[in-house]
Amino acid sequence: MQSVWEAVADPHRRKILSLLKGGEMSVSDIHAHFDFSGATLSHHLGKLKAAGLVVTRRKGQQIIYGVHMSVFEEAAQTVSDLFRREEGSS
């Protein structure tokens, strides 16, 4: 599994996550927000999926992406751990 840190290092992927936080979207819905090719989008979605940050389901011809909440919240914990100021260091 790819690290969450690497997954969110790319601005396009952070934008995808922000979009998905607003609710599930199909690949073409997401694609409407970007200029690059579908193959490139697929590459980014693959990285997010490898990090476990998103989940997919099929709906007819479309694949619907959504944030994987449990992993997302774990990730929130991980990142806030790095950035939390040392405790008890008055």
Added chain:
Amino acid sequence: MQSVWEAVADPHRRKILSLLKGGEMSVSDIHAHFDFSGATLSHHLGKLKAAGLVVTRRKGQQIIYGVHMSVFEEAAQTVSDLFRREEGSS
């Protein structure tokens, strides 16, 4: 300025930040925790500095690195923004 996201994408750099959260350290102090060359360490420190996450001062022959608290806390906000669940979405 390099993005905080890219700066923390690398595990070595995250380890450096964790070390520095415990207090200021010289380059050689930091180096003692890693296996790679001094030049490589310098490269990583440069990235952290470009992101504004660390500050330096000279103390004789040594350069002392420390976390740049204001930028660090801004970064904490930035990352928690991405990972915060949508508000008011009951």
Added chain:
DNA sequence: TAGACATTTAGATAATTCTCTAAATATTGA
């Protein structure tokens, strides 16, 4: 001032990443 120590810079290489086009796969509807 010369030599030693600490760190950074320069220049090179290997690995990874982002992007593309073209082809493959999966599903739907006629």
Added chain:
DNA sequence: TCAATATTTAGAGAATTATCTAAATGTCTA
């Protein structure tokens, strides 16, 4: 079943990154 639509995979090229050794820079002490 065929053609259209949606997405992913394959393969390749350009850019970036992590790493190294060697050289340069800055500071201290004898």
